[in-house]
Amino acid sequence: MPGQDQDIPVEKLTPLEAVAELARLAERIAAADKAYHEEDSPILTDAAYDALRLRNEALEAAFPNLIREDSPSRRVGSAPASAFGKIAHRVPMLSLNNGFAEEDAAEFLDRMKRFLGMAPETPLPVTAEPKIDGLSISLRYEGGKLVEAATRGDGATGENVTANVRTLKEIPARLKGEAPEVFEVRGEIYMSHADFAALNARQAAAAEKLFANPRNAAAGSLRQLDSKITAGRPLRFFAYGWGEASALPGATQMEMLAAFAAWGLPVNPRTKLCFSLKEMIAHYQSIGADRASLGYDIDGVVYKVDDLALRARLGFVSRAPRWALAHKFSAERAETIVQAIEIQVGRTGTLTPVARLAPVTVGGVVVSNATLHNEDEIRRKDVRLGDRVRIQRAGDVIPQIVEVVLDGRPPDSTPYVFPETCPECGSPAIRPEGEAARRCTGGLTCPAQAVEGLKHFVSRNAFDIEGLGAKQIEAFHTEGWIKEPAEIFTLRARYGDPAGLQQLKNREGWGEKSAENLFKAIDERRDIALERLIFALGLRHVGSSSARLLASRYHSWSAFAAAMEAAADPDSEARRELEAIDGVGPALAESAVAFFAAPANRASLARLLAEIRPKDTEKINRDGILNGKTVVFTGTLERQTRAEAKARAEALGAKVSGSLSRATDLLVAGPGAGSKLKAAQDLGVKTVDEETWLDLLEGRATLE
Numbered sequence: 162m163p164g165q166d167q168d169i170p171v172e173k174l175t176p177l178e179a180v181a182e183l184a185r186l187a188e189r190i191a192a193a194d195k196a197y198h199e200e201d202s203p204i205l206t207d208a209a210y211d212a213l214r215l216r217n218e219a220l221e222a223a224f225p226n227l228i229r230e231d232s233p234s235r236r237v238g239s240a241p242a243s244a245f246g247k248i249a250h251r252v253p254m255l256s257l258n259n260g261f262a263e264e265d266a267a268e269f270l271d272r273m274k275r276f277l278g279m280a281p282e283t284p285l286p287v288t289a290e291p292k293i294d295g296l297s298i299s300l301r302y303e304g305g306k307l308v309e310a311a312t313r314g315d316g317a318t319g320e321n322v323t324a325n326v327r328t329l330k331e332i333p334a335r336l337k338g339e340a341p342e343v344f345e346v347r348g349e350i351y352m353s354h355a356d357f358a359a360l361n362a363r364q365a366a367a368a369e370k371l372f373a374n375p376r377n378a379a380a381g382s383l384r385q386l387d388s389k390i391t392a393g394r395p396l397r398f399f400a401y402g403w404g405e406a407s408a409l410p411g412a413t414q415m416e417m418l419a420a421f422a423a424w425g426l427p428v429n430p431r432t433k434l435c436f437s438l439k440e441m442i443a444h445y446q447s448i449g450a451d452r453a454s455l456g457y458d459i460d461g462v463v464y465k466v467d468d469l470a471l472r473a474r475l476g477f478v479s480r481a482p483r484w485a486l487a488h489k490f491s492a493e494r495a496e497t498i499v500q501a502i503e504i505q506v507g508r509t510g511t512l513t514p515v516a517r518l519a520p521v522t523v524g525g526v527v528v529s530n531a532t533l534h535n536e537d538e539i540r541r542k543d544v545r546l547g548d549r550v551r552i553q554r555a556g557d558v559i560p561q562i563v564e565v566v567l568d569g570r571p572p573d574s575t576p577y578v579f580p581e582t583c584p585e586c587g588s589p590a591i592r593p594e595g596e597a598a599r600r601c602t603g604g605l606t607c608p609a610q611a612v613e614g615l616k617h618f619v620s621r622n623a624f625d626i627e628g629l630g631a632k633q634i635e636a637f638h639t640e641g642w643i644k645e646p647a648e649i650f651t652l653r654a655r656y657g658d659p660a661g662l663q664q665l666k667n668r669e670g671w672g673e674k675s676a677e678n679l680f681k682a683i684d685e686r687r688d689i690a691l692e693r694l695i696f697a698l699g700l701r702h703v704g705s706s707s708a709r710l711l712a713s714r715y716h717s718w719s720a721f722a723a724a725m726e727a728a729a730d731p732d733s734e735a736r737r738e739l740e741a742i743d744g745v746g747p748a749l750a751e752s753a754v755a756f757f758a759a760p761a762n763r764a765s766l767a768r769l770l771a772e773i774r775p776k777d778t779e780k781i782n783r784d785g786i787l788n789g790k791t792v793v794f795t796g797t798l799e800r801q802t803r804a805e806a807k808a809r810a811e812a813l814g815a816k817v818s819g820s821l822s823r824a825t826d827l828l829v830a831g832p833g834a835g836s837k838l839k840a841a842q843d844l845g846v847k848t849v850d851e852e853t854w855l856d857l858l859e860g861r862a863t864l865e
Contacts, residue, residue: 211261248321257487276483277801284436286413287436288434288465289432293459297312298349306335310323312383316480328391332426333426351376353397379396400418411469460490466484491553494551499550502515502546504584512579516550528560533562537597543565545570547574579599619697624697627682642655691718722757787810789814791827792817792828793818796834829848829849
């Protein structure tokens, strides 16, 4: 039945079940994307689609070695239809990260400030605008004239709908006033409620197919092969962003929108500049309250960092900009009874409470489980056995409990007591300072962690040992032959003699040849790429792509391990450098540092490193303006953190040094520069201030 798979928590899935689930999700999401983007006939509600996307992301986080080549997380939208010509986007049309609660908006704002090195109390201006439920479009103007129009497509290539877009009255064929030589305006084509009703009335009178909703009508109208049909449809447009541009007419989002309006492009009047989380949420609630009277469909509010220079520093993560968030509106809710609260232990030892519910239908899906997140969440909502609760499926992997209906609470109800020991191994379950999750301390001695950790260690993107897969790991662990990663490489020494070989070859499904092949395959993996070793460790938040980022930054195991140990000090340069790596961030950094801080993990690593030989990663030869140059920073940087400056220099091919010498090519001196500035002058080293440094980064200056 549809939705039954959603009832199985990610933590309870076996790798084989996860493979099947990822395949099913890839197929369903691809079908939904095709129906939505190509056929203009959605087969899922927005909430159902978001739930599928987020379940896929959770599965990939739990089983990073199983990520598919056709994973939905690797694409945006759908491939352009063959009926239209194709246009490659010079700047990709990316998606947005979603939030579904006020806490998500708060975390978004806090995350931006942490990345930028801003104090929590410092205002960070953010725009908030209605998220239009229409069809994304990119309009290319050259010399002020519209020359191309393309749909989002798959984010990299869209459909050429130029002829149809030229028929829209709200999109000018020529921009008013002074416009850059090249400018790609991006926005949303939509249909108002009134125009939609009138169109369907005409369709019915002509015995033609009715449209399901305004979004379908807008997309179907724009993607007509006959532009005359499009011309007869009441399509509208809001501009909100841009792609390639030879120059920008403003330094902020609000200034850009003002320029759009001056050029004759419609912009949404409900866009507001907010200076605090309180203002952001108030505007979100205001737009939500007026949602029915706006006259067009929206499904949330989009927050964007207003300052474009700060956006450039924030950059992108995967398929979305780091500097924006789509705060979605709530989905359908329902009431049911909490029948039990169970604790699940994940691969990294996290104790996760899950409520077992009396089955109830929410948004067309039968729900019998709901996440309770952690002990703080249970305490905050005061969820108890036997409670009647309201649940929702808005964008969570499994549904979540919104609130308890206190009127129905039994008189003998008692508060739930979160366990302080692991239900799998009985080890103490501690809660690290500053974290919401309680974790089992059993490590590799805990069955819930050891077996899954070993499976991950030998997975395809890790050591990938032929003949040693999940099934063999489970069997060898049960037998007591392999309890930790190092024991994989001592297997021959312990069981490779005639007696040991006899034990292995006589196991069901084994023989002398297959046993020898296994020992050989293990030996072939003693030389291992650094990125594979980092991934194999099973660090929280570290997938194969993150492992590649870390390997390319630190180049050798010794440098990586030393940096992780040094980064244990949250105020250290090593910690700032780690968090400044594009695509890493505080959560991943904290996970890596915590792993290396644990004595048991360091001891296990020492035993492993005695058996293997990590290979250094070649340094990338970047074709940057600082390629091969040695840069030193001194003094106080006022417009970016030291870690960010170093990361950007390295991205352009530079080596950043902490000491000055004759080999230094450039000294960047901020206010308060002392002896290094004087030494640079004595050595004849080129010196620039922070303003010139930023000009170098943006291509406005050279080293000549």
